[in-house]
Amino acid sequence: MDFELSEEQRLLKEAVDGLLSDGYQFTQRKKYMKETGGWSQDIWRRLAEQGLLGLPFAEVDGGFGLGAVEAMIVMDALGKALVLEPYLATVVISGGFLRHGGSAAQRAEHIPPIIDGRKTFAFAQLEKDSRYDLHDVTTSARKRGQSWVIEGKKFVVINGESADTLVVTARTEGAQRDTAGIGVFLVPSNVKGITKETYPTQDGLRAADITFTGVEVGAHAAIGDPNNALLLIERVVDEARTALCAEAVGAMDESLKITVEYLKTRNQFGVPIGSFQSLQHRVADMFVALEQARSMSMFATMAVDFGDGAERAKTVAAAKMQIGMSGKFIGQQSIQLHGGIGMTMEAKIGHYFKRLAMIENTFGDTRYHLRRVSESGVLV
Structure with missing residues (x-):
């Protein structure tokens, strides 16, 4: 290939x-x-x-x-x-x-x-108790004449503070964890009934907890079938996971380069610490973890257009699992090899570690995707 x-x-x-x-x-x-x-x-x-x-x-x-x-x-x-x-x-x-x-x-x-x-847009999907399950939705969208009325609260909406339009998942019928009865709606961020609590996230981005109180949008606001949008949501989120895998590889690649450069310039006992064999072994392990992540990112990239949604989901889950493991290892080793300076806000390396940690927890952490891979029977 x-x-x-x-x-x-x-x-x-x-x-x-x-x-x-x-x-x-x-x-x-x-x-x-x-x-x-x-x-x-x-x-x-x-x-x-x-x-x-x-x-x-x-x-x-x-x-x-x-x-x-x-x-x-x-x-x-x-x-x-x-x-x-x-x-x-x-x-x-x-x-x-x-x-x-x-x-x-x-x-x-x-x-x-x-x-x-x-x-710009923001995806308002995460709810208080939903964890990583895309079908766990309590925010409601009810018909009122030709309009939809949205009620509920979404958490950690990245770019929710400044987005012009929100893409909101809401339940149109059924119980909280039913796979049917879920819709996706385009909601202007300045419409009446929206309130936001904004804050910075650990990786330097900004997010918002957004409350929808009697928010009314027209019938044209629904994307696709308002009662059966879960397959659409899963497809788009798999694309987002694949994109996050690629972003994580870029962050890991740069983390490794920064760390290697630091080992070349930081002296101890009159020599660069990069000359110590034990540290060279650590860097070699970091490189292996990076290449494992890169290969799985490429695999997910090829799989994102699979016509079979189940096969796509299995592959993306395997990639996200590997990305989580590699990102954690490379991030931790980068910080340790930098020593105390790596923990400061002035050191760039710590910001890469924070971003990798946030990526690992976005749309399913390593344990979540490990369970998905295990249940699918895929060997990785």
């Missing part, structure tokens, strides 16, 4: 790497965290100008019609740079709902402003 990038894909990689190497140094990132919403509007505009916000969308919708490999390339670069901007929430997740389930009218209304950087 050929894992080499095509010429167009190499050019894409060079373009996004070049953009982020110029505009996303660690000191700049700290400044972006203080801007409105916790990320840079200027960087978002530059991502739009380079066409990166339009990569996955069909040409008929104004995009480039590119696939999962191109998404992997971009997410890998975003992981290396510790990018704060809501690419995952807006382009991958919300864009995924529009691509796979949106009507022509919904795509025409929402995709062009995503592509040109005028609108």
